[in-house]
Amino acid sequence: MPKGGLLHAHTDATLPLNDVFDIVHKYGANIEICSTHPLTAENLDNGHAKLQFRPTKVPITEASTEIAASMLTNDYKPGMWCNYHQISALFKDSKLDDYIHAQMLISAKECYVTHNTMGKIWSKFSNCFSVLAGLLSYEPIWEEYAKRLVLNCVDDGVGYLETRLLMITEFFYDIECNRRLTRRDTVLILLRGIEAAKRTLQEQGKIEEFYGLKIIYCTLRFLKPEEIWSSMMICLDLYKEFPELIKGFDLVGHEDSSEAYTLKAYLPILLRFQELQLEEFGDIKVPFVFHAGETLGDGSPVDENLYDALLLGTRRIGHGYSLYKHPELMKMCKERGVLVESCLISNEVLRLTGGIGNHPVAALINHGVPVSLSSDDPAIFQNPILSYDFYTLLNHSTKTNLATLKVLARNSLTYSLMENPMKERVMRKWEQHWDEYLDWIVNIMAQVAGPQPAGVDVNSSSFKDKGKPMEVRLSNMTAAKTISSVVRSSLGPRGLDKMIQTSNGEVIVTNDGATILNHMAVLHPAARMLVELSKAQDVEAGDGTTSVVVLAGSLLGAAEKMLNKGIHPTIIAESFQAAAAKAVQVLEEISIPVQLDDRDALLRAATTSLNSKIVSQYSNVLAPIAVDAVKKLANEESTNVDLRNIRTVKKVGGTIDDTELVDGLALEQPVVTSAGGPTRIEKAKIGLIQFQLSSPKPDMDNKIVVNDYRQMDKILKEERQYLLNMCKKIKKSGCNVLLVQKSILRDAVNDLSLHFLSKLKIMVVKDIERDEIDFISKSTGCKPIADIEHFTEDKLGQAELIDEVHKNGAKFVKVSGLKNPGKTVSILCTGANNLVLEESQRSLHDALCVVRCLVKKRFLIAGGGAPEIHISRKLSEIAQGLKGMESYCFSAFSEALEVIPTTLAENAGLNPIAIVTELRNRHAKGEVTTGINVRKGLVSDIKQENVLQPLIVTTNALEQATETVSLLLRIDDYSISR
Incomplete structure (x- = not known):
């Protein structure tokens, strides 16, 4: 966007620090560095060393090399100047550069936590300028700085x-x-x-x-x-x-x-x-x-x-x-x-x-x-x-x-300090650039929105220009690739998060692809196909929702290149599907079988899924919960697990560390205590009702006129007697715990009923949601009761204890010691606030889905981009044995698969070209489980690092992404439905 002018910026703190570092490295041989403390690992980690720089003409000698070496030990005398290039060469990693970088900037943590007062933040602010001043006070650095400043502004x-x-x-x-x-x-x-x-x-x-x-x-x-x-x-x-x-x-x-x-x-x-x-x-x-x-x-x-x-x-x-x-x-x-x-x-x-x-x-x-x-x-x-x-x-x-x-x-x-006629000339130029910017926006939006209704034939309800199928395909691809680019930065353990504000003002912070896309207002039908693709992956595998969209975007880019070479879209689509089938076959060959009783293997898979989430530091808590929850529902003969039988109860309070697998049943609704009823019941008999314990109401609205206080008194007595009889019937059945379904028309249980139930020593939990009824019924063995006349003992569930538990300021009801427990699991999910709680619940759901995948298909593969590099290499070998257009398409498909390791490296701040090249070389030597360890920032044996994922996550992503791309390739026209 043409932003006009920058009227308030300090020269020495305007150019991005990456450019400053680039310039300083170029002229570092003529720069000296000194420190208030030795540059030991401890001092760098604690931030004790304060640095300064200055230009120098002192040549590099053996003596200067010794001084530089001493700077890394406790023998260093603070304030002694050493050559920057010599010091930098002694560090085999980027630790020194990272530390200098941190001395010249203010991070979010420093702003809000470390230097949380105006005096402290200004002290750090002044120190940044002090470090920068020494670096810039050298003629060639200052000249290059000025040049890049102008170029960056433009x-x-x-x-x-x-x-x-x-x-x-x-x-x-x-x-x-x-x-x-x-x-x-x-x-x-x-x-x-x-x-x-x-x-x-x-x-x-x-x-x-x-x-x-x-x-x-x-x-x-x-x-x-x-x-x-x-x-x-x-x-x-x-x-x-x-x-x-x-x-x-x-x-x-x-x-x-x-x-x-x-x-x-x-x-x-x-x-x-x-x-x-x-x-x-x-x-x-x-x-x-x-x-x-x-x-x-x-x-x-x-x-x-x-x-x-x-x-x-x-x-x-x-x-x-x-x-x-x-x-x-x-x-x-x-x-x-x-x-x-x-x-x-x-x-x-x-x-x-x-x-x-x-x-x-x-x-x-x-x-x-x-x-x-x-x-x-x-x-x-x-x-x-x-x-x-x-x-x-x-x-x-x-x-x-x-x-x-x-x-x-x-x-x-x-309001700049330019004088006329220069100001008038600049204003005209800027107005022209602004108009060009608006034209650019219109063109971009037109590509994203696709062909407009103005191009519709009213009689045939289809576009007149049927000679432009290429434009239609490219429009679809542009829209779909836009969606892919949105979530690409969120891929992997180092992926970035997105902040989403919903229409009702709710704020969501997440890096889960399905959640991000589900909250996007997407209009273009081709773009919506990628949103649906992410949903399909979520339903089938539960994980890989970001990967599948990124992969689809890369395949669309490869397909676009093939189209531009004149290859027919049907040939591309069929070749891509054949390549995907081969890729699945290759993955199955290198997969690792796993048994459900191998708890460590299941834990490794669940942990790998959680490592890419915001809550990754709590994977040691959430992964065992996910594994144990699924194992309670599955056995060696199981071929699937219905995750609807696992219910998560979310409560604000405490931290994610307090999340637990509940032995029995947990209800998020608290006990109703307004009438003084019990909050703890031993030898509980549970009734689950779907009718209201309140005054009867006719089906149609009627107006009753009462003109005599005796009539009014009679009505109140009748109401009281009606409710008392209902409560007595509940007590007669032996019920001492009453779960009441939420009513949208009136109070499910009124104050008078609560009073009677309290006197009868019956615990009441109200506002049970309709979609919880089946789960509670299956968990406790009680049957839903729709009418008071059907309230009998045989419909009650039984438990040793029902208690209202207070934990970290949150209240929930815990049912334990069920007499006839069903195959269900309850998980209590806790967090400091709703943002953390929602993301924790989403991450736990993904981990549950990963373990479920291992029930459906009991094979694991390495993560970290290793399988994509392996099948890319295998498909390239297959392509060499093919002829004609199919060979080109197989090669394009294999190259597109490298988007996963490339993106993982990019998001981890690594050099993607160097990383992918090293991966290719290692795989060529037969190291098929070599992938990217993004936490350590290097290439290693991912299997040894326990970075494993279910086979079905990757194979399903490949098949679904390829199918979606094939569908888009086969579209050559739009039609507007009446």
Whole structure:
């Protein structure tokens, strides 16, 4: 999206850290590192070592090698400088790079847990800049940094940048590390980098997307007034030499710190700065663009910076978080055209707000205050240049749409410090790019939506253009592949999670493919086929719901290549089905037989399924429960298990560790105690009723007029007697526990009935759901009773004890010691909140399905991408023996299977090309169980690692995905049904 300009970002914290690392590795031989502690494993794990960098011209010698080696031991003297390349070479893994990376960014955990106060988070924030300053203060690094900064901005849709440049040049050196550079030198190097970026953009045909870069000169608000004045003089000297580059002046740093000066404290020099410009230039050429209102204060001295900034004529306000508390100041901003540079994510990370829902940006926009979105320090927050800030606002409210984003993007150019006619020219360019963006959206949506009704022949109810079956197929494939790409990042133990907000406001966090797709609003019929494919896999195997969709997407990509080569879709479909059949045969040959009494094998399969879930750390709790639950229902002769005979009772309270397999029956409804009835019954006789214990009601609504209190009294007595007789009949049967089905029309049991039942010492559990009746009946041996006249002793179930159990703040009813227990299982599932509880229940269901698969077909295969690589290799060998188009199709099918190991590697942060290549080599040597151990980040024997999965999960996924792709290939037209 063309986002216009980025008006508030600090130069040294804008470029993504991956790019910074790439540059530093290139010039690392001229960079030195020092630490406050030795770089031992313990210090790196505990985060004790604080690092700094600087350019160096010291050559690499034997002595420097010894010093570098000492840095990894307790012999190292803190503060001693060592060559970065030498230190890096001593680490055989990425541990040092990961640690340096962590020193330069703020993770979510640090933001919300480790540094959970404003003072702590600002301390870490300042340390990030300290580390970055040393890395960037070297001429070739600074030049390459400037180049990549421009290129990354353009790639993120940001065409114009007003960067806040804080020039601390104490350690800034030239390429030979012989001369300390001045601020003028750093500007010249920056300009060289910008010119290099322009040349690259020209080669890429993107030069029109870059509008320019300007500098807002900055200094720290902790300095004394005389030091600030010196910075102002340097700023004016730079403006005289670079008038088109230096466009503003600002004071930066933690505004709310006790060490920071307020604007009022600097007032004499700030006014003098303006007077000096008026005397020399006749106008203010370097206006103030102040940080102000970056505080939670209300009327505090720091909060008053907002007043002083406006009185000093600031052109814009950086952050302006507390501005919404001052209606008059908002009015002044609106009247004077003072834009607020709103930094949503920065304000959240730096503890001003708990999230976008509490951010005042909406209030500012609603009051007509000009606002633009900025990212402040995206590199430190692990964000791209500006996309996340726009995405965050777009998802904040249903009222936020493209029109809102357009206004914010346009504001970033309208209120920029560009001068006419340049601003007018840039605005025209941006409007053109915005229109092109809208056209692109329309085209993409048209592809996803498929052919429109406008192309329908009214008489035949089919499309007129029957000469374009290829377009129809490609439209279907595009829509289906879009669905596949949505869930691809969720595959495997390191897969990412999706947050889903349902239509009723419920929030779901999951990486389960079936759950994600089930909650998606999918319109395109081809895309819906992939949603149904995931559901089919869930029903048949219970696991592999993400894999089957990813596999289908890859097969569609392979089929598209075959179509583009002119191969007929029927040949492709038939060849793919033949390849799938061969693949299933190959998998069966390498499968490992398993017996139901081999509990360890069942546990390994259930654990493998759980390892890809959010709750994977609790697999040692959930896996045994899943295995034991299925084993209670199955025996050696069983060929299937009905999972409807396993009921999960969900209760908020405690942790997932408290989840348990209940010996007997568990009911999620608590005992009704409002009338003082019992909560514990020994030698229980259980009645399960489907009628109401409340006043009788006629089938039709009638109006009864009572005009005599004696008649009213008689009605009440009749009602009381009616209910008492019912309760006595229940007691006469011997029943002492009553389970009452929920009624949607009226109370299933009213207060008067509860009173009678309490007096008769009968425990009552009401609001039993209709779909629970069969399960309870089967579990307890009691028969559902639909009428009081049929309430007899022979319909009661019996148990040694029924008790209301209190566990971690949750209440449920436990039935134990059943006299005639049925083949059912109850599982009590617990969690700290509903989000965790729902995901735990979904994960447990998948584990149950995996064990059920082993009852249906008692074979296991290795996981970790090993079977896909093996059958890919086998199919490639078969393809070499085939002729014609079938050979091409078999090869394409075999290549498509590699999407599973490739995606597993990608999601684990590994190099997919290197990993898949190594897998091919190991399998070529006959190591057919070699796969990806994503937790260790290497290739190993997955069978030895106990990463095993049921054969039926993979074979079913192959067959179902191939069948779906074949169906899509055979479609060459649409028809709209009347």
